[in-house]
Amino acid sequence: MGTAIGATRLLFIGLLLAATTVDAKRGDEDVGLSLADTTTHADFQAQRAAIDEALAEPEQYSEMSRSSRSSLQASLDAIAARLEASGSLAAMSDAERDALAADAEDVNEMLETARHDSRIVCTREATMGSNRTRRVCLTVAQRRRQSEGAQRLRED
Structure with missing residues (x-):
């Protein structure tokens, strides 16, 4: 009988830890752009897909206005066009990199503001x-x- 109670307690603790872990992960996904010198157009497209998937969720970005969403998409389109034209961040001139970094910063700021406002x-x-x-x-x-x-x- 003592082992049955011990096993029940162990099972209960395991379930409690599993539930806590699932709850802690919910809503903690932080999406944004991270551009390194080796970033290619394909790398960017993967990041953009993650952003688009997060924006499709009804709760995490619920307070993002339509104008902010269209501005965000325009910035993402501009970054995609620049990366597609050059192939990678390393192949760009310093001025192009600075412009791309500014666009990426704008995108990350819009995402952070919308996520904060939607909390x-x-x-x-x-x-x-x-x-x-x-x-x-x-x-x-x-x-x-x-x-x-x-x-x-x-x-x-």
Whole structure:
């Protein structure tokens, strides 16, 4: 009987660790462009595919506007055209590399901002006329819009 309890505990701990690992990995995927001197057009296309896949997920980039998405795609198209014309980053002139680095920085900044704004934050708020609280979950961007709207009302 002692070994059965020990085995059950061990199984429970194993399941708990597995669940914790899965939960920790969820939403931690950090996509962006990483351009090295050896980056080729094919390397870039693989990174772009990962970005497009992440953008297709409804939650991680939910607060990215259509204009930001089109601007992001335009920057990715420009990088792809430059890399396709030269073959690799190493074959480019210094001016072309600088322009490509600036485009890549813009892409990474847009992705980081959109991911940050799409993060969901939950708080417990008191219900009017009651001692009970309720859980309210909003994205960072939604909270910012509410705050700005309240500030505008106060100023008027």
